[in-house]
Amino acid sequence: MPQLVAPDVALLPLLPILLVLTGALISTLLGFWVGRRVLTVINIVTVVLSGASMMLVWNRNLTSFAGGLQADNAAILLGLTILVGTLMTLLVSLDTAWRERVSFPEFDAMMMYAVTGCLLIVFSGDLIVMLIGLEIMSLAGYVLATFQGSRRAEESGLKYFLLGAVGSAILIYGIAFVYGATGSLNYAAIAAKVGSVSNLTPDNVGILVGGSLLLLAGFGFKIALVPFHQWTPDVYSGTSTTTFLFLSTVVKVAAFAGMLRVFGGALTDAPGWASVLQVLTAATLIIGNTAALLQTNFKRMMAYSAVAHTGFLAMCLLGTPELGGAALGYYLLVYTLMTGAALAVLAALQRTEAGFEISDMRGLYYRHPAYAIALSVCLASLAGLPPFAGFFGKYLAFQAAFQNGYVWISVLAAVTSVAALIYYLRPAMLMFMPDRTPAREYLHGQRSPTTFTVGLGVAGITVLGILPNVWYSWVANPAIWQFLAGR
Amino acid sequence: MVPTSYYIALSGLLFAMGMIGVLTRRTAIMVFLSVELMLNAANIALVAFARSWGDLTGQTAVFIVMTLAAAEVAIGLAIIVAIFRKRETTNVDDLAAMKG
Numbered sequence: 001m002p003q004l005v006a007p008d009v010a011l012l013p014l015l016p017i018l019l020v021l022t023g024a025l026i027s028t029l030l031g032f033w034v035g036r037r038v039l040t041v042i043n044i045v046t047v048v049l050s051g052a053s054m055m056l057v058w059n060r061n062l063t064s065f066a067g068g069l070q071a072d073n074a075a076i077l078l079g080l081t082i083l084v085g086t087l088m089t090l091l092v093s094l095d096t097a098w099r100e101r102v103s104f105p106e107f108d109a110m111m112m113y114a115v116t117g118c119l120l121i122v123f124s125g126d127l128i129v130m131l132i133g134l135e136i137m138s139l140a141g142y143v144l145a146t147f148q149g150s151r152r153a154e155e156s157g158l159k160y161f162l163l164g165a166v167g168s169a170i171l172i173y174g175i176a177f178v179y180g181a182t183g184s185l186n187y188a189a190i191a192a193k194v195g196s197v198s199n200l201t202p203d204n205v206g207i208l209v210g211g212s213l214l215l216l217a218g219f220g221f222k223i224a225l226v227p228f229h230q231w232t233p234d235v236y237s238g239t240s241t242t243t244f245l246f247l248s249t250v251v252k253v254a255a256f257a258g259m260l261r262v263f264g265g266a267l268t269d270a271p272g273w274a275s276v277l278q279v280l281t282a283a284t285l286i287i288g289n290t291a292a293l294l295q296t297n298f299k300r301m302m303a304y305s306a307v308a309h310t311g312f313l314a315m316c317l318l319g320t321p322e323l324g325g326a327a328l329g330y331y332l333l334v335y336t337l338m339t340g341a342a343l344a345v346l347a348a349l350q351r352t353e354a355g356f357e358i359s360d361m362r363g364l365y366y367r368h369p370a371y372a373i374a375l376s377v378c379l380a381s382l383a384g385l386p387p388f389a390g391f392f393g394k395y396l397a398f399q400a401a402f403q404n405g406y407v408w409i410s411v412l413a414a415v416t417s418v419a420a421l422i423y424y425l426r427p428a429m430l431m432f433m434p435d436r437t438p439a440r441e442y443l444h445g446q447r448s449p450t451t452f453t454v455g456l457g458v459a460g461i462t463v464l465g466i467l468p469n470v471w472y473s474w475v476a477n478p479a480i481w482q483f484l485a486g487r
Numbered sequence: 488m489v490p491t492s493y494y495i496a497l498s499g500l501l502f503a504m505g506m507i508g509v510l511t512r513r514t515a516i517m518v519f520l521s522v523e524l525m526l527n528a529a530n531i532a533l534v535a536f537a538r539s540w541g542d543l544t545g546q547t548a549v550f551i552v553m554t555l556a557a558a559e560v561a562i563g564l565a566i567i568v569a570i571f572r573k574r575e576t577t578n579v580d581d582l583a584a585m586k587g
Contacts, residue, residue, distance in 0.1 A: 128548050135555045139562045146566050154570045155582045161566050162518050162579070165559055166509050169525035172552055173502055176529045179545050180495075180536035234585040 013071035024112030031105025114140035118254035156238030171218025177211025191486035236303035284311035299355025319400025325481030327396035341457025348445035363435025389464035494535030501528035
């Protein structure tokens with residue numbers, strides 16, 4: 001008679017996820033009785049509590065579910081980045097959701113479920129937990145994209161859903177192949193198996209390469225890597241701006257965290273994927289930046305800017321685990337802050353969900369001085385101008401790729417950054433030009449939660465730009481990323 | 488005993504059929520059906536690999552993938568129905584207001 005072994009379920013490492021899940025469940029149930037603003041405030045509290053509970057598990061490397069869940073320091077740093085993005089979205093939604101006609105409790109519930117999935121990816125210790133998190137995140141994301149119910153939102157929701165489902169299917173096939181090659185789904189066990197080629201028969205090496213390329217393609221759909229980026233501009237510009245903020249910060253950070261766990265951890269030593277990733281990164285840099293240059297609508301330009309930034313962020317994955325992990329950890333937070341603040345301004349000032357034309361931004365400084373200055377700081381940071389944090393983030397990404405031997409990618413990224421300078425600074429300059437025509441933006445958009453979010457973003461990128469070590473000293477510890485890679 | 492490679496060939500065939508379906512079919516429902524085919528190809532591969540390793544983890548993973556597929560159906564059909572109500576079509580070529 002075999003003995004029944006009780007599963008190893010430690011609740012402490014689960015605590016940050018459980019708190020966010022509590023927020024989601026509260027929104028689902030209480031949504032029948034109380035208004036959405038109350039729920040949003042409750043969710044903000046649960047997000048802050050979840051961040052505090054991450055401090056509890058800091059430096060303890062706890063695991064749960066027999067290694068299925070890992071609350072290591074990498075997870076906590078990326079988890080905090082996700083919570084910052086969530087907080088910004090929730091605050092902005094307090095002001096904009098009613099104008100975007102998404103002000104019902106389900107919006108909050110879906111968002112918090114998505115964040116639960118994001119945290120599950122970040123804390124995952126094996127491929128199946130990662131997959132579950134990714135699906136929770138994506139499924140809630142499809143609903144969020146469709147929520148508004150306008151023709152544009154429905155179109156964007158269906159595109160997101162169909163391409164996201166294809167991406168998930170490819171990802172699952174990749175998981176099956178990696179399992180077939182290594183006989184395990186756990187990151188640490190895969191890393192141990194992949195570590196020396198003698199562990200694998202030649203057949204299995206072939207299966208492993210196939211599996212890791214399928215995983216790369218699946219993740220490529222989630223992070224909008226060219227050529228899997230085609231849904232991105234339509235989904236981002238078709239959905240409500242608050243959802244755009246959420247999808248382009250939180251969801252992207254989580255997908256990158258999953259990539260870091262899989263490619264920076266389990267498959268670090270696997271052959272093949274890095275050479276394909278460098279080609280895709282180069283394509284992303286070229287196509288993302290060129291397409292953004294051609295846009296006339298600010299919202300759509302920001303959507304292409306998200307694709308371009310995928311290229312810069314993916315460069316971090318080409319670096320060694322120590323340098324690349326640190327660069328990605330730093331850049332993701334900065335990216336969240338600057339994109340979040342820029343889109344918060346857009347959400348507050350746009351008149352319709354189509355955003356505004358870049359030419360309409362002329363003279364914005366004379367109508368909304370504070371927001372115009374904040375927006376130009378964000379754009380300068382996105383363009384990578386010192387003294388803002390975007391500069392340091394790009395520098396770290398270039399350095400990570402350069403030091404690992406990808407010199408040509410670094411050169412290409414530097415060239416495309418110049419193109420980025422043009423399309424980011426053109427609206428920034430237009431805002432300060434005098435204009436006598438009547439205002440073409442929403443005049444009553446300046447409200448305190450949005451102002452707080454924008455202030456948080458601008459203060460964050462300025463402080464992190466001048467004193468990068470405030471955050472970099474946390475993420476730069478090589479032990480964190482070596483632990484991730486199982487060394 | 489049937490060698491594992493046969494099962495993998497079958498799953499590869501299914502996956503390729505699904506992929507071709509995704510790329511060529513023009514109605515949302517058929518695209519979605521093709522995605523389901525790809526998911527089941529992954530399930531066959533997982534079970535076959537689990538058998539060849541003599542390890543049950545892969546087989547339990549299949550249950551999770553099946554559950555995820557069911558959840559995806561729920562969300563996907565809801566979106567497709569919402570669109571069909573408004574436009575009386577689910578042809579993906581008609582959903583092209585945004586381009587470029």
